[in-house]
Amino acid sequence: MSVPQEVSHALVDGVRYPQALTRLYGRDDVSEIEPLYLTTRWASLADHGPILVRLNGAGLLDELDADDDLPRALSLLQSDASSEALSDQLRHCLTFTVDGQYEKLLRFADPLVTRHWLASYGDAVPAALMGLITTWWVAAWPPNWEDASPLVWQPFRPDDGPASSTAAPAPPFPPMGPAQLAALEAVERWRLKERLTNHFAAHAPKPWQALPPAERGDWIDARLDDAIGWGATTERQIAIWVDLSLHGGANFMTAHDGLYARWLAEQPPGARPPRPDSLYALDTWWREGERPPGGIVTSPTVLSPSSSSEVPHG
Structure with missing residues (x-):
C-alpha cells in the first residue's frame, strides 16, 4: 500500500527520530510543532517524546516512500481539528494505570507500539479513544527474522461509539484491558x-x-x-x-x-x-x-x- 495522501498531521516519536525538534523546526513542510511532553512533568524529555506536527504539502509523505527508517519513526493522522485540540486529546494517552494502582508511560508515538496497541481493540478502535482522529495510519513491516516483504500502511478507524471531545475523558483512560496489556x-x-x-x-x-x-x-x-x-x-x-x-x-x-x-x-x-x-x-x-x-x-x-x-x- 502506498503512503496515504489524505493526511493532516504526523505523530513523530522522538526516540525513533533523533534530535527530533531540531530536525522538525528545520523543515519547511511541517508546522504547528507540538511536543506533547512540553506541558507535563516530562517537559525535560520533550525531544524524546511524542511530537505532533501539521503537514504543509507532500514533502514528508514523499520522504516516507524513499526512507526505510522514517515509517518506523512516525504515524499519520487525518483530523479536521486544530493541532492544539488534537494535542490536548493525545496528552490523555501519555500514561495508563496498571491494576488501578500505578501509572506507566505509553509510548504510543512509536509505530510498533501504536500498531500493536490499536490493533488490540479489534476491527475498530473505540471512538472515545480516537476522538478527533478520523483515520490513523501506521506502518506495518515484517520482523527481521522473516523474509523481507513490502511495508504497508495499516489504517485504524473509530467504531460507532460516541467520540470524546477536547474535554478530559472519563477515567480510566486510555482504556487498557487485558488485550491491550498483552499487546x-x-x-x-x-x-x-x-x-x-x-x-x-x-x-x-x-x-x-x-x-x-x-x-x-x-x-x-x-x-x-x-x-x-x-x-x-x-x-x-x-x-x-x-x-x-x-x-x-x-x-x-x-x-x-x-x-x-x-x-x-x-x-x-x-x-x-x-x-x-x-x-x-x-x-x-x-x-x-x-x-x-x-x-x-x-x-x-x-x-x-x-x-x-x-x-x-x-
Missing part, C-alpha cells in the same frame, strides 16, 4: 526476538541460517517460553538459554546426553549450583570448553542500550 508485552517480545536475530545473524550464522525463515519466529517463541518455564527471569538468562538452544538443541537442558547432562557429569558430587547460577555455569563451560568459535549471547550488546542485562523480564 504491549508482544511489542517487548518482538524487540527481544529482533535483538536475538541480529546477534545470531552476526555471530552464529550457520546454525541460524539452517532454520527456515518461516519457522524462526515460532522457534524463538518456543525457546523463550521454555526459558521462562524453567525459571529464567532476566533478559540475560533468557538470551543465554536461546543461544544454548541454537547450538545444543532445544532439549539441551533435559536430554540425557545434552549439554546440561554433560556439564553436570563433570561436577563434583553435591556441587550443582542453584538456578540461575547453573545456567551461568553451563554457559561458561560451553563457551570455554565444548562450543566452537562463534560468540554467545551473554553481553549487554544483545539487549537494548537502555536496559541492563539483569533487568527482570516481563
Whole structure:
C-alpha cells in the first residue's frame, strides 16, 4: 500500500527520530510543532517524546516512500481539528494505570507500539479513544527474522461509539484491558526476538541460517517460553538459554546426553549450583570448553542500550 495522501498531521516519536525538534523546526513542510511532553512533568524529555506536527504539502509523505527508517519513526493522522485540540486529546494517552494502582508511560508515538496497541481493540478502535482522529495510519513491516516483504500502511478507524471531545475523558483512560496489556508485552517480545536475530545473524550464522525463515519466529517463541518455564527471569538468562538452544538443541537442558547432562557429569558430587547460577555455569563451560568459535549471547550488546542485562523480564 502506498503512503496515504489524505493526511493532516504526523505523530513523530522522538526516540525513533533523533534530535527530533531540531530536525522538525528545520523543515519547511511541517508546522504547528507540538511536543506533547512540553506541558507535563516530562517537559525535560520533550525531544524524546511524542511530537505532533501539521503537514504543509507532500514533502514528508514523499520522504516516507524513499526512507526505510522514517515509517518506523512516525504515524499519520487525518483530523479536521486544530493541532492544539488534537494535542490536548493525545496528552490523555501519555500514561495508563496498571491494576488501578500505578501509572506507566505509553509510548504510543512509536509505530510498533501504536500498531500493536490499536490493533488490540479489534476491527475498530473505540471512538472515545480516537476522538478527533478520523483515520490513523501506521506502518506495518515484517520482523527481521522473516523474509523481507513490502511495508504497508495499516489504517485504524473509530467504531460507532460516541467520540470524546477536547474535554478530559472519563477515567480510566486510555482504556487498557487485558488485550491491550498483552499487546504491549508482544511489542517487548518482538524487540527481544529482533535483538536475538541480529546477534545470531552476526555471530552464529550457520546454525541460524539452517532454520527456515518461516519457522524462526515460532522457534524463538518456543525457546523463550521454555526459558521462562524453567525459571529464567532476566533478559540475560533468557538470551543465554536461546543461544544454548541454537547450538545444543532445544532439549539441551533435559536430554540425557545434552549439554546440561554433560556439564553436570563433570561436577563434583553435591556441587550443582542453584538456578540461575547453573545456567551461568553451563554457559561458561560451553563457551570455554565444548562450543566452537562463534560468540554467545551473554553481553549487554544483545539487549537494548537502555536496559541492563539483569533487568527482570516481563
